[in-house]
Amino acid sequence: MKPPLKxxxxxxxxxxxxxxxxxxxxxxxxxxxxxxxxFVVAVGARDRGKDRGVALGAVKWYDDAERxxxxxxxxxxxxxxxxxxxxxxxxxxxxxxxxxxxxxANKALLANHxxxxxxAAEAKGVALCYEASVAGGIPIVKALREGLGANRLSRIxxxxxxxxxxxxxxxxxxxxxxxxxxAEAQKLGYAEAxxxxxxxxxxxxxxxxxxxxxxxxxxxxxxxxxxxxxRHVSPLDIEYAKELGYRIKLLGIARLTEHGLEQxxxxxxxxxxxxxxxxxxxFNAVVADGNFVGNAVxxxxxxxxxxxxxxxxxxxxxxARGDRPPTFGVPMGDLAVLPxxxxxxxxxxxxxxxxxxxxxxxIADVTAALRDEQVSLESMLQRGRRPGEMVPVVLVTHPxxxxxxxxxxxxxxxxxxxxxxxxxxxxxxx
Amino acid sequence: MKPPLKxxxxxxxxxxxxxxxxxxxxxxxxxxxxxxxxFVVAVGARDRGKDRGVALGAVKWYDDAERxxxxxxxxxxxxxxxxxxxxxxxxxxxxxxxxxxxxxANKALLANHxxxxxxAAEAKGVALCYEASVAGGIPIVKALREGLGANRLSRIxxxxxxxxxxxxxxxxxxxxxxxxxxAEAQKLGYAEAxxxxxxxxxxxxxxxxxxxxxxxxxxxxxxxxxxxxxRHVSPLDIEYAKELGYRIKLLGIARLTEHGLEQxxxxxxxxxxxxxxxxxxxFNAVVADGNFVGNAVxxxxxxxxxxxxxxxxxxxxxxARGDRPPTFGVPMGDLAVLPxxxxxxxxxxxxxxxxxxxxxxxIADVTAALRDEQVSLESMLQRGRRPGEMVPVVLVTHPxxxxxxxxxxxxxxxxxxxxxxxxxxxxxxx
Numbered sequence: 001m002k003p004p005l006k007x008x009x010x011x012x013x014x015x016x017x018x019x020x021x022x023x024x025x026x027x028x029x030x031x032x033x034x035x036x037x038x039f040v041v042a043v044g045a046r047d048r049g050k051d052r053g054v055a056l057g058a059v060k061w062y063d064d065a066e067r068x069x070x071x072x073x074x075x076x077x078x079x080x081x082x083x084x085x086x087x088x089x090x091x092x093x094x095x096x097x098x099x100x101x102x103x104x105a106n107k108a109l110l111a112n113h114x115x116x117x118x119x120a121a122e123a124k125g126v127a128l129c130y131e132a133s134v135a136g137g138i139p140i141v142k143a144l145r146e147g148l149g150a151n152r153l154s155r156i157x158x159x160x161x162x163x164x165x166x167x168x169x170x171x172x173x174x175x176x177x178x179x180x181x182x183a184e185a186q187k188l189g190y191a192e193a194x195x196x197x198x199x200x201x202x203x204x205x206x207x208x209x210x211x212x213x214x215x216x217x218x219x220x221x222x223x224x225x226x227x228x229x230x231r232h233v234s235p236l237d238i239e240y241a242k243e244l245g246y247r248i249k250l251l252g253i254a255r256l257t258e259h260g261l262e263q264x265x266x267x268x269x270x271x272x273x274x275x276x277x278x279x280x281x282x283f284n285a286v287v288a289d290g291n292f293v294g295n296a297v298x299x300x301x302x303x304x305x306x307x308x309x310x311x312x313x314x315x316x317x318x319x320a321r322g323d324r325p326p327t328f329g330v331p332m333g334d335l336a337v338l339p340x341x342x343x344x345x346x347x348x349x350x351x352x353x354x355x356x357x358x359x360x361x362x363i364a365d366v367t368a369a370l371r372d373e374q375v376s377l378e379s380m381l382q383r384g385r386r387p388g389e390m391v392p393v394v395l396v397t398h399p400x401x402x403x404x405x406x407x408x409x410x411x412x413x414x415x416x417x418x419x420x421x422x423x424x425x426x427x428x429x430x
Numbered sequence: 431m432k433p434p435l436k437x438x439x440x441x442x443x444x445x446x447x448x449x450x451x452x453x454x455x456x457x458x459x460x461x462x463x464x465x466x467x468x469f470v471v472a473v474g475a476r477d478r479g480k481d482r483g484v485a486l487g488a489v490k491w492y493d494d495a496e497r498x499x500x501x502x503x504x505x506x507x508x509x510x511x512x513x514x515x516x517x518x519x520x521x522x523x524x525x526x527x528x529x530x531x532x533x534x535a536n537k538a539l540l541a542n543h544x545x546x547x548x549x550a551a552e553a554k555g556v557a558l559c560y561e562a563s564v565a566g567g568i569p570i571v572k573a574l575r576e577g578l579g580a581n582r583l584s585r586i587x588x589x590x591x592x593x594x595x596x597x598x599x600x601x602x603x604x605x606x607x608x609x610x611x612x613a614e615a616q617k618l619g620y621a622e623a624x625x626x627x628x629x630x631x632x633x634x635x636x637x638x639x640x641x642x643x644x645x646x647x648x649x650x651x652x653x654x655x656x657x658x659x660x661r662h663v664s665p666l667d668i669e670y671a672k673e674l675g676y677r678i679k680l681l682g683i684a685r686l687t688e689h690g691l692e693q694x695x696x697x698x699x700x701x702x703x704x705x706x707x708x709x710x711x712x713f714n715a716v717v718a719d720g721n722f723v724g725n726a727v728x729x730x731x732x733x734x735x736x737x738x739x740x741x742x743x744x745x746x747x748x749x750a751r752g753d754r755p756p757t758f759g760v761p762m763g764d765l766a767v768l769p770x771x772x773x774x775x776x777x778x779x780x781x782x783x784x785x786x787x788x789x790x791x792x793i794a795d796v797t798a799a800l801r802d803e804q805v806s807l808e809s810m811l812q813r814g815r816r817p818g819e820m821v822p823v824v825l826v827t828h829p830x831x832x833x834x835x836x837x838x839x840x841x842x843x844x845x846x847x848x849x850x851x852x853x854x855x856x857x858x859x860x
Binding site for chain 2: 018022025026029030032033034035131137138139142143145146147148149150151152217273275277278279280290291292293294295296297298299300301304306307309310313314316317318321322323325326329330331334
């Protein structure tokens with residue numbers, strides 16, 4: 001057996017402790033699988049006294065993780081501190097500069113600085129591994145680069161944020177409003193005290209940008225992702241979705257269009273009979289469409305110490321075996337240059353819910369606005385009559401261009417009989 | 431860029447032609463991804479005149495594929511002929527003996543001779559790759575060996591035969607009987623003229639045995655798989671399954687029990703809310719339970735030229751890159767020796783449907799037989815009354831041992847008021 005792979009771990013929160021526990025529990029099997037043991041030689045974290053439930057034994061402790069990345073006698077530095085900038089970034093840069101491989105679970109860092117880090121790593125001949133940064137329990141980066149690597153992909157999409165999926169699942173099952181369910185999720189530890197990163201779609205957008213980079217072999221362009229969160233999803237819309245044969249999911253979708261690369265995160269109505277409609281609670285899922293494989297679906301836990309540690313150690317095993325596929329699937333010099341396909345050029349069907357005064361002529365005004373923009377309707381739902389009162393009217397369009405849809409919506413929103421801003425949810429054909 | 435990987439292909443049916451088409455269509459991208467081009471130098475097949483829709487150009491043609499495996503100037507031989515014995519086996523043995531890597535889509539060969547071939551390959555220092563042999567469109571072998579490689583697995587299960595899944599899906603949606611739907615599937619090309627390999631569960635058992643080998647790092651033991659097919663699944667049982675909140679799926683399940691390795695293929699009732707219940711038509715799915723990752727679900731097309739070619743070429747790309755994980759995840763000398771956990775020791779819940787004469791005392795006799803074997807009932811369904819006539823009675827048990835269940839069923843089957851053999855479908859908690 002070859003000598004052990006020497007590892008330094010920066011950050012010892014739940015994931016860092018999970019990695020240590022995993023190596024302690026499965027180290028013998030791992031050594032057989034990759035032909036050499038994994039050996040944690042150093043740990044960099046602040047509070048040495050804290051009980052993390054793992055024996056640190058002879059591991060060298062650094063209070064300064066950045067110094068550890070520079071000085072430790074390790075071939076790999078595992079960055080588990082988090083954050084797009086600051087110390088996490090400096091640790092990765094320092095490790096690469098000293099010719100050490102880097103494994104990270106940091107999606108914000110990858111989404112914002114992944115391309116620059118990948119160039120630096122390639123120049124130094126070291127690996128930059130990030131399986132744990134996207135949907136921890138799903139080995140999707142490996143699947144895109146290797147398992148499905150014989151394919152050209154046209155689209156990749158998925159449920160990339162467990163908190164949002166949990167909230168939407170509970171809302172659908174109980175009929176409760178967003179704010180209530182969020183508060184409960186916070187109590188259960190499924191949502192952060194500051195929930196914006198999750199419920200406003202940013203976390204999903206980080207992951208989507210990373211997936212798009214590796215799926216299409218292109219620079220990571222987080223700034224080009226169109227992002228909407230789930231705060232505006234209401235029980236009424238969830239009810240209508242059921243009636244129309246859909247479920248509402250927060251999806252991240254990246255696809256190649258005639259205009260370039262389209263990247264978007266927003267609530268979607270997905271047909272109830274598709275596999276992704278049944279991915280519930282905190283689970284994540286990713287679907288890839290390839291030109292030979294067709295579509296392949298991957299589902300698993302997106303977060304948590306165990307699944308994330310599983311992904312981190314899988315990366316370490318690749319490094320231990322000497323497997324070094326290019327960071328984004330192809331060498332950095334071969335990255336595809338893809339223009340951004342703007343949201344105004346997006347084509348798709350739309351669900352629109354209006355709150356209108358129930359009086360003659362309202363529907364005529366609404367449908368005239370749609371007709372003038374060449375938006376054709378697939379169906380309209382208006383139940384019961386309450387003359388003079390506010391009633392919901394639901395419209396489902398045929399596929400149309402987002403720019404035309406937006407013009408029609410502005411006109412509809414301005415109608416005196418339309419009492420609230422139109423609620424719009426894109427319908428996704430999967 | 432490194433020199434091309436020289437490949438010889440044995441067998442030029444739909445999959446062989448698919449591999450050639452894939453390399454022609456995506457070869458440029460593949461070369462970037464693995465750092466060298468894939469180059470088909472030789473093809474071994476019988477009828478050179480047949481139009482396969484691919485340009486063979488300067489490829490050297492061998493009428494005798496076995497001779498090709500021995501003589502061609504190739505580093506890899508791809509075996510796409512099929513069959514557990516005969517020429518397919520000889521080709522793989524010849525290739526390995528001459529120090530060539532082998533890639534095969536042949537599940538019958540792997541299930542029956544996989545361990546011996548893997549030993550031969552390891553001794554010669556060449557790769558034996560078989561991603562395409564199990565669930566073509568799902569990169570599950572790579573996921574088990576690498577993506578989830580940091581985990582100890584306790585169970586792996588899945589829908590491994592697209593023909594059966596298609597038939598069961600159509601039966602559920604239309605209420606038609608097995609024989610009708612099978613005949614239609616044969617007309618559509620989803621089932622073979624001789625359907626036994628599929629509908630009797632053998633094909634799924636081949637795949638399960640391979641999956642168990644790589645999931646648990648042990649010898650492939652196809653002979654130890656308990657196999658039942660779907661011929662006895664009736665529309666009545668499908669109806670009852672719906673009523674009880676289940677769907678009927680043919681699953682292959684391998685798990686570690688206190689008695690050893692349990693491997694079984696049979697129709698199962700699975701809760702309708704689980705992801706696998708929604709894997710429909712010809713799609714396959716595999717679920718792995720790991721001690722850190724939790725459960726991970728993989729879904730995709732199980733057969734067809736495109737998905738199978740995608741898997742074959744992914745294996746070729748691994749070989750081109752020089753990635754050589756051990757055939758069953760660990761070196762052959764480290765394979766786990768696992769006794770077979772016999773079906774009589776299986777524990778689970780059971781669905782039992784009896785056709786009985788509707789007269790006093792019948793239920794008392796049936797429940798006495800269950801009580802005497804310590805089998806406890808979760809529920810019983812008996813609808814309507816037709817005194818003196820034949821009516822169905824459905825029993826659902828709590829988890830019990832199969833041996834006890836069988837003894838109770840023998841006694842129940844012998845009751846004068848029970849008119850047909852009891853129909854039994856195991857209920858699977860997922």
